[in-house]
Amino acid sequence: MLRSFLIYLSKAAWAQKLVTSWGFAWRTASRFVAGTRLEDAMRVVRELNAKGINVTLDHLGEHTNTPEESQQATDDIFATLDALGADSSARGNVSIKLTQIGLGLDESLCAGNLERILARAKQNNTFVRLDIEDTPYTDKTINLYYMMREKGYSNIGIAVQAYLYRTEADTRRLLEDKSHVRLVKGAYKEPPDKAFPKKADVDANYDLLAKIMIDASLANESKLSNGGRVPPMSAIASHDEKRIKFAKQYAEKIGLPKDGFEFQMLYGIRRDLQEQLVKEGHCVRVYVPFGLQWYPYFMRRLAERPANVWFFISNFFKG
Numbered sequence: 273m274l275r276s277f278l279i280y281l282s283k284a285a286w287a288q289k290l291v292t293s294w295g296f297a298w299r300t301a302s303r304f305v306a307g308t309r310l311e312d313a314m315r316v317v318r319e320l321n322a323k324g325i326n327v328t329l330d331h332l333g334e335h336t337n338t339p340e341e342s343q344q345a346t347d348d349i350f351a352t353l354d355a356l357g358a359d360s361s362a363r364g365n366v367s368i369k370l371t372q373i374g375l376g377l378d379e380s381l382c383a384g385n386l387e388r389i390l391a392r393a394k395q396n397n398t399f400v401r402l403d404i405e406d407t408p409y410t411d412k413t414i415n416l417y418y419m420m421r422e423k424g425y426s427n428i429g430i431a432v433q434a435y436l437y438r439t440e441a442d443t444r445r446l447l448e449d450k451s452h453v454r455l456v457k458g459a460y461k462e463p464p465d466k467a468f469p470k471k472a473d474v475d476a477n478y479d480l481l482a483k484i485m486i487d488a489s490l491a492n493e494s495k496l497s498n499g500g501r502v503p504p505m506s507a508i509a510s511h512d513e514k515r516i517k518f519a520k521q522y523a524e525k526i527g528l529p530k531d532g533f534e535f536q537m538l539y540g541i542r543r544d545l546q547e548q549l550v551k552e553g554h555c556v557r558v559y560v561p562f563g564l565q566w567y568p569y570f571m572r573r574l575a576e577r578p579a580n581v582w583f584f585i586s587n588f589f590k591g
């Protein structure tokens with residue numbers, strides 16, 4: 273109930289206007305967001321890299337409403353890619369949302385922006401991951417992913433959501449094409465004809481998909497490469513200790529080397545677990561969002577964990 277309401281608020285323009293006008297809202301959001309400027313993000317890249325953690329940078333933004341806005345978002349992504357290009361020691365790549373670069377406006381406009389982003393990433397010797405959004409965009413995202421692969425871009429990966437029934441078939445097909453896949457549970461509100469309504473079923477599907485991905489990584493001898501910038505085929509993105517334990521044990525059982533897969537977590541969440549995995553010799557990548565468009569991202573983080581709502585409220589009382 274609370275989750276659905278917060279996800280509704282994440283998309284409501286009136287709520288965005290209201291919440292972003294409260295100073296204490298940014299104070300709470302900044303636990304999950306590296307800062308508003310690219311310099312803030314690059315500082316966090318250096319800090320995390322020093323701890324042995326790789327990064328993926330997200331210049332926050334989604335659902336642009338005009339071609340000009342989608343162009344601005346594309347230019348912002350170019351700036352992030354150029355910053356990584358300028359610092360060859362930075363172990364980082366970039367994550368983007370296709371609605372950020374015009375998917376909701378016009379697919380061919382979005383395809384053009386995506387192709388220019390991939391070309392810019394190639395010049396800067398790095399990799400781009402497509403985040404996966406809600407189901408009106410799933411097919412379109414997967415289609416554009418394949419379009420770019422057919423055009424010869426190999427520096428691209430995609431995310432898949434364990435809560436969707438369709439994801440097993442999507443993942444098998446993506447892995448046959450040796451794709452770099454990030455497995456997440458799914459952060460949006462989906463109807464029961466599209467997504468498992470029960471958390472236990474999502475978790476069981478997550479483990480099944482992790483197993484399929486880890487098998488594919490072993491079969492393809494996939495490894496972390498390019499100075500930590502290009503991820504292995506399998507990225508297990510979760511803070512759920514049971515899912516992490518399952519993936520670790522399964523990879524060990526079949527003999528997948530530790531650099532044959534990576535764990536991914538969000539900035540500001542379970543730092544202890546991130547560092548513990550690094551100590552154990554695992555590859556860890558942290559998703560680092562930054563920029564002014566933090567509202568929908570932040571609301572989804574509140575929706576994931578009711579305790580975050582109390583943290584938000586307590587910041588209000590701190591004044």
Ligand code: FDA
Pocket residue numbers: 402403404405431433456457458459460509510511512513536537538541542558559572573574576577580
């Ligand atoms: P679960 O929600 O069961 O949480 C397990 C534990 O993790 C909790 O008990 C708590 O300790 C901690 N935790 C989880 N969320 C927290 C939060 N917000 N605040 C504090 N603690 C929290 N989704 C999507 O639909 N498309 C995408 O492209 C991506 N991309 C993405 C990248 C990366 C690197 C990650 C880690 C996640 C995503 N997600 C995503 C989000 C994902 O779908 C999911 O909503 C969150 O990861 C929460 O699910 P967990 O797997 O962590 O499990």
